[in-house]
Amino acid sequence: MGSLRKSAALLAIAAVLGGLSVTFNPAARAVLLDALREDEITVADAKALGAAALWIDARSRADFESGHVEGALQLNEDSWIELLIPVIERWQPGMPVVVYCDSQGCQASRKVAERLRAEAGIDSAKVLRGDWSELRPR
Amino acid sequence: MKIVAHAIRLVLAFLFTWAAITKISDPRAFQDAIASYHLLPWLPAAIVTVWMPWLELTLAVALWIPRLGRTAAGMLVALCSVFLVALLQAWFRGIDITCGCFGDSSVVSGMAYLPYVGRDLGLVSLAVVLWRLDAKAAPVETGAALDNP
Numbered sequence: 001m002g003s004l005r006k007s008a009a010l011l012a013i014a015a016v017l018g019g020l021s022v023t024f025n026p027a028a029r030a031v032l033l034d035a036l037r038e039d040e041i042t043v044a045d046a047k048a049l050g051a052a053a054l055w056i057d058a059r060s061r062a063d064f065e066s067g068h069v070e071g072a073l074q075l076n077e078d079s080w081i082e083l084l085i086p087v088i089e090r091w092q093p094g095m096p097v098v099v100y101c102d103s104q105g106c107q108a109s110r111k112v113a114e115r116l117r118a119e120a121g122i123d124s125a126k127v128l129r130g131d132w133s134e135l136r137p138r
Numbered sequence: 139m140k141i142v143a144h145a146i147r148l149v150l151a152f153l154f155t156w157a158a159i160t161k162i163s164d165p166r167a168f169q170d171a172i173a174s175y176h177l178l179p180w181l182p183a184a185i186v187t188v189w190m191p192w193l194e195l196t197l198a199v200a201l202w203i204p205r206l207g208r209t210a211a212g213m214l215v216a217l218c219s220v221f222l223v224a225l226l227q228a229w230f231r232g233i234d235i236t237c238g239c240f241g242d243s244s245v246v247s248g249m250a251y252l253p254y255v256g257r258d259l260g261l262v263s264l265a266v267v268l269w270r271l272d273a274k275a276a277p278v279e280t281g282a283a284l285d286n287p
Contacts, residue, residue: 006209010200014193021162022188028165031187034180037166077245105173107236107245 039113041126043134046098054091056099056116056125057132058108069100069135075112084120091122100128100135143271146264147201150214153240153261154198160241161191171238175228193217201268208272214265222258225251 021028036042046053055072057064064074073090075083091097097116101109109127116125161168169187172178178186197217200210221239228235234247237254246254 003209003212006206007213010196010206010210010213011193014196015189017192017196018189021192025162025165028162028188031165031169032184034184103176105176107170107174107234110170111245 036129037127039110039117039125039127040129041098043128043130046126046128047135049096049098053096053098054087056087056097056109056112058099058101058112059106063102069132072100075099075116076108077111077115080115087116087122088120091120095124097122097125098128099125100132103131139271140275143268143275146268146271147207150211150261150264150268151198151201154194154214157240158191158195158198161187161238162195164241165191167241167243168238171236171243174233174235174238175224176231176233177224177227208269211265211269211272215262215269218258218262218265222255222262225254225258229255 018028022032023029030037041049051071055069057068057072057074058076059068059074060076060078061074064072068074073083073087075087097113099109099113099116101107113125113127116122165187168191169184172183172187177183194217197210197214200206201214203210225235225237229251234245236243237246239254239257
């Protein structure tokens with residue numbers, strides 16, 4: 001059997017196993033269905049919260065200063081302690097918290113939301129699913 | 139040389155099995171890691187998310203199958219080269235990523251890319267050496283005489 005056929009066979013075996021994992025593993029299936037996670041909030045739902053929510057911008061200072069959601073506080077891992085204090089001062093129990101960064105591909109909002117829940121006890125911290133620029137008035 | 143080949147095979151099989159298991163056990167985290175490279179649209183990225191770990195596992199197993207070992211080593215060279223290109227493009231574009239390599243979720247940026255690039259270069263080198271060693275050890279098949287007159 002030639003190398004190309006062997007390679008194709010190995011690729012196909014992996015594809016079959018991947019297909020089986022999607023069939024039997026709900027977490028793998030959720031990847032393909034693009035299901036909303038427990039800690040995520042859609043742009044539409046976040047918009048509906050409006051000023052009732054505490055908005056957290058997890059991007060860099062330069063990005064924050066170039067534009068952000070009205071009323072948002074900046075909080076990122078680079079200056080965690082310094083930036084966390086105003087967040088804790090503003091937050092009240094029961095207040096929804098929406099953390100956003102550049103796009104769905106950026107990881108900063110997820111990291112910040114995880115730390116808010118784990119370290120600051122803000123269990124309502126959710127990650128905005130999508131690009132924050134969709135929240136800008138058009 | 140046979141001992142060296144088996145040692146390299148052992149290292150690669152262990153690393154790729156480990157990498158595969160971390161990804162299979164938390165596919166959403168791996169999906170996040172792939173998204174952080176800003177390289178693929180959503181659907182291809184989702185397909186890669188569920189397929190890639192099984193490919194790594196398949197290749198790790200195939201390394202030990204005599205008739206497939208050399209092909210698997212060649213495919214690992216290609217796979218690690220793709221990882222390397224993905225890392226380098228993200229580095230040069232100044233993107234912060236999570237590697238997604240071995241279940242590590244720490245953010246990589248700036249000079250922090252260097253150890254990841256170094257590790258990938260090491261994996262490519264190991265796979266190339268194994269591919270070459272397996273070629274020397276392989277029995278002569280039809281057409282091989284033309285390559286080795």
